[in-house]
Amino acid sequence: MIFAKELGDTLRGALADDGRVVLLGEDIADPYGGAFKVTRGLSTAFPARVRTTPISEGAIAGISAGLALAGYRPIAEVMFGDFLTLMFDQVVNHITKYQTMYAGQATCPVIIRAATGGHRGYGPTHSQSLEKHFLGVPHLRVVAASLYHDPRVVFADFLGRDEPVLYVEHKLLYPQHLALPVNGMVGDLIASSSGMLPTVRLSAVPREDCTVSVLAYGYQAHLAAKVVERLAMEEEIFAELIVPAQIAPMDWEPVLSSVASTGSLVTVEEGADGWSWGAEAASVVSRGLFGRLRRPVDVVASSPTIIPSSKTKEAAVLVGSAQIEAAIRRAS
Amino acid sequence: MNPVLVPTNDVNSEHGILVMWFAEDGAEVEKDELLAEVETSKAVLEVLAPVAGVLLHAAAKGTEVPLSQPIAQLFPDSAARDAFVAAQVAAPVISGPRATVKAQQRAAELGVDLGMLGLDRLITVKDVEAAVAPVATPADLPAPLPGAPGRQRILIIGAALGATQVLDILAGSTTQQAVAIVDDDATRWGAFVHGVPVVGGSGLLSDLFGAGAFDAAVIAIGRSPAVRARFRALCDAAGVPLANAIDPTAKIATDVTIGRGNIVCAFCHIATGVQVGDNNFFSAYNSFDHHSVIGSDNASGPSVVTSGKVTIGSRIRFGTGIYIEPDVVIGDDAAIASGAVIVSSVPAEHAVKTKIVTTTVVPLRR
Numbered sequence: 205m206i207f208a209k210e211l212g213d214t215l216r217g218a219l220a221d222d223g224r225v226v227l228l229g230e231d232i233a234d235p236y237g238g239a240f241k242v243t244r245g246l247s248t249a250f251p252a253r254v255r256t257t258p259i260s261e262g263a264i265a266g267i268s269a270g271l272a273l274a275g276y277r278p279i280a281e282v283m284f285g286d287f288l289t290l291m292f293d294q295v296v297n298h299i300t301k302y303q304t305m306y307a308g309q310a311t312c313p314v315i316i317r318a319a320t321g322g323h324r325g326y327g328p329t330h331s332q333s334l335e336k337h338f339l340g341v342p343h344l345r346v347v348a349a350s351l352y353h354d355p356r357v358v359f360a361d362f363l364g365r366d367e368p369v370l371y372v373e374h375k376l377l378y379p380q381h382l383a384l385p386v387n388g389m390v391g392d393l394i395a396s397s398s399g400m401l402p403t404v405r406l407s408a409v410p411r412e413d414c415t416v417s418v419l420a421y422g423y424q425a426h427l428a429a430k431v432v433e434r435l436a437m438e439e440e441i442f443a444e445l446i447v448p449a450q451i452a453p454m455d456w457e458p459v460l461s462s463v464a465s466t467g468s469l470v471t472v473e474e475g476a477d478g479w480s481w482g483a484e485a486a487s488v489v490s491r492g493l494f495g496r497l498r499r500p501v502d503v504v505a506s507s508p509t510i511i512p513s514s515k516t517k518e519a520a521v522l523v524g525s526a527q528i529e530a531a532i533r534r535a536s
Numbered sequence: 537m538n539p540v541l542v543p544t545n546d547v548n549s550e551h552g553i554l555v556m557w558f559a560e561d562g563a564e565v566e567k568d569e570l571l572a573e574v575e576t577s578k579a580v581l582e583v584l585a586p587v588a589g590v591l592l593h594a595a596a597k598g599t600e601v602p603l604s605q606p607i608a609q610l611f612p613d614s615a616a617r618d619a620f621v622a623a624q625v626a627a628p629v630i631s632g633p634r635a636t637v638k639a640q641q642r643a644a645e646l647g648v649d650l651g652m653l654g655l656d657r658l659i660t661v662k663d664v665e666a667a668v669a670p671v672a673t674p675a676d677l678p679a680p681l682p683g684a685p686g687r688q689r690i691l692i693i694g695a696a697l698g699a700t701q702v703l704d705i706l707a708g709s710t711t712q713q714a715v716a717i718v719d720d721d722a723t724r725w726g727a728f729v730h731g732v733p734v735v736g737g738s739g740l741l742s743d744l745f746g747a748g749a750f751d752a753a754v755i756a757i758g759r760s761p762a763v764r765a766r767f768r769a770l771c772d773a774a775g776v777p778l779a780n781a782i783d784p785t786a787k788i789a790t791d792v793t794i795g796r797g798n799i800v801c802a803f804c805h806i807a808t809g810v811q812v813g814d815n816n817f818f819s820a821y822n823s824f825d826h827h828s829v830i831g832s833d834n835a836s837g838p839s840v841v842t843s844g845k846v847t848i849g850s851r852i853r854f855g856t857g858i859y860i861e862p863d864v865v866i867g868d869d870a871a872i873a874s875g876a877v878i879v880s881s882v883p884a885e886h887a888v889k890t891k892i893v894t895t896t897v898v899p900l901r902r
C-alpha cells in the first residue's frame with residue numbers, strides 16, 4: 205500500500221472509467237514515468253490520454269483550462285510545487301472564475317497535482333510548501349494528500365464535481381505505506397472520521413482524556429501522529445490529532461468540537477510562518493471558542509526564510525518532529 | 537544480522553523494481569557476491585553482499601522495494617536465520633495488554649497484573665489506579681517516633697536511597713530529627729530505614745500533620761524534578777510546610793537567602809549573595825558561586841559547580857560533574873548531561889548532551 209503506487213492505481217482507474225480523463229505534465233510518460241513514478245505505466249496503457257509536456261507550467265495550466273472548458277477532465281502534474289507560481293495567474297484569474305463569471309454555463313474542473321515539501325535536500329526552489337498562497341482563493345479547493353486518506357476516495361470526489369482543485373502531495377509521502385483507518389484504528393491509535401472528504405481524528409485515548417488538540421495535514425500529520433503516539437506511551441501526554449484532507453475551504457466543525465473539549469490547540473504546517481493556515485485556524489478558534497481556551501493557539505510553521513540545500517541547515521529551517529513535540533508539551 | 541541495502545545516491549528515486557535475485561533465499565553467499573539487481577528510474581543497480589552469510593530475502597522478484605529499506609538480511613549461519621524467521625512469525629501472536637510506560641511503572645509499584653484488567657485499549661495510570669481497591673491502612677503500621685523536645689520533627693517523603701541521604705544529614709543535626717517516612721510503594725510500609733519507621737503512603741500527610749505528629753516535611757527524591765514538584769504541590773495542598781535539610785559540612789556564606797524544602801548534601805558551597813528557591817536537591821560537592829540565582833524543584837548530581845552570577849531556572853535535572861561559566865542562564869525544565877561544561881545559556885525545555893570520551897586502559901609497553 206505504498207502511497208505513490210496507490211495514487212498511480214487511482215489515476216489508472218480514473219483513465220479506465222472515464223474517457224474524458226487526460227493526464228499531462230513534465231516527463232510523466234514512460235519509461236521515466238514522472239519524477240516520483242506516480243504515472244509509471246500509464247502512458248503505455250493510455251498513450252493518447254497521458255501526455256508529456258514541454259517544461260512550462262504556464263502551458264500546462266493553459267492547456268488544462270482549455271481541455272476542461274471543452275469537457276475533458278484534465279489532471280495536471282506539477283513536478284515541483286515550487287513552480288505553481290507560474291500557474292498562479294491562470295488559476296486565480298481564469299480557471300477558478302469561469303463557472304461563476306458565466307453563471308454556470310461553463311465549468312473548468314482542472315485537477316492540479318503538485319509534489320511539494322522539503323526534508324530532501326533539494327534546496328530553495330524545489331523544497332517549498334507554497335499552498336498557503338492558494339488558500340482563500342475564491343472557488344478553489346485545496347486538498348492535501350495524507351496517509352490517512354485513500355486517494356481513490358479523494359479522486360472520486362474530485363471527478364464527481366465540476367470545481368477546480370489543487371491537490372498537494374508532500375514528496376516524503378510517496379514511499380510511505382498508507383495508514384487507512386481499519387476497525388476504528390490506525391495502528392495503535394483510535395481513529396474516527398467525518399465528512400465527505402473525511403477529516404480523520406487520531407488519539408491514543410478517548411477525546412475526554414486528551415488535553416490538547418493538534419491540527420495538521422500532509423506529511424506533517426504523519427510526523428505529528430508519531431509524536432502523539434510516543435508522548436502518550438512514554439509520558440501520558442494525551443493529544444487528539446485532527447487531519448483534514450481539504451485545507452481550504454475548511455470544515456471547522458471537527459476542529460472546534462475537539463478544542464471545545466481539550467481547551468488547547470497546536471497547528472502544524474511545513475509552509476513558512478506568518479499569514480498562514482495555522483494563523484487562520486487561530487483566528488477561527490479564538491472567535492468560536494473565546495473564553496474556553498486555556499492558552500493561546502500555538503502555530504507551528506517553518507522559519508520564514510529560504511530552505512537551504514544542506515540537510516543539516518534545512519532541518520533547522522523546516523518543521524520537524526522536535527518542534528511538534530515541544531509545542532504539544534507546552535500546550536498539553 | 538546484517539541488512540543488505542541498495543547502494544544508491546539517486547535522489548529522484550524513492551523505490552525501484554527488484555528485477556532479479558542471483559542468490560536463492562537461504563543460500564550461503566560470499567562477501568561481495570552479486571545478490572540482486574534493482575532497477576530505478578535512472579539505472580540498474582547491482583546489489584552485492586556486504587558480508588558473507590546466509591541469505592534471507594525480504595522482497596520477491598518483480599516487486600517494488602523502497603530504497604531506504606533492506607532488500608535482504610544476512611545471518612552468520614542458517615540456525616540464526618531460522619531463529620529470526622521463527623521470531624518474525626511468532627511476534628504478532630504475543631500481543632499482551634498495551635499500557636503506557638507510566639502505567640507499567642505504576643502497575644509494578646502497586647502489584648497490578650495488567651493482563652487481568654481485561655482492557656483492549658491503551659491502559660493508563662488512571663486505569664491502573666482504578667483497578668486497586670483503596671488500600672485500608674493496616675492497623676499494625678508503626679506510628680511516627682515521638683521526637684526529642686526542642687527539635688523540629690521531620691517527616692521524609694520517599695523511603696528509597698534519597699531517604700538515607702536525608703537521614704544522614706539529619707543525623708548530624710542538633711535542631712532537627714526525622715520521626716517518620718511516607719512512601720507510595722505499599723511494599724515498603726512497616727519497614728524501618730536507619731531506625732525511622734515507614735508509616736504509610738503520602739495520603740497520610742494531611743492527617744499526620746493535623747494530629748501534630750510532625751512539624752515539617754522533606755522530599756527525599758533525588759532523581760526527578762517532576763516528582764519533586766508533584767510532592768511539593770501535594771504538601772502545599774495539605775498545608776504541610778517544607779523544611780530545609782542542610783548538611784553541617786556545607787558552607788553557607790553570608791547574605792544568602794534560601795527558601796524551604798531544600799536538601800543540601802555534604803561539602804556543598806553556597807557563596808555570598810546567592811538566592812535559592814524551594815525544594816531543590818543538591819548532591820554532595822555542589823558549589824554555587826556568588827550572586828547566582830537558583831529556582832525551585834531542581835535535582836543535581838554530585839559536583840555541579842557554577843561560577844558567579846549564574847541563573848538557574850526550575851525543574852532542571854543536572855547530571856554529575858558539570859561546570860557552568862559566569863552569567864549563564866539555564867531555562868526551566870532543561871536537562872544537563874554529566875560532564876558538561878556550559879559556556880552559553882540554555883533555553884527552557886532543552887537538553888544539553890555531552891560526548892563521553894572513555895579512557896582506554898592498555899598494558900605498559902616494555
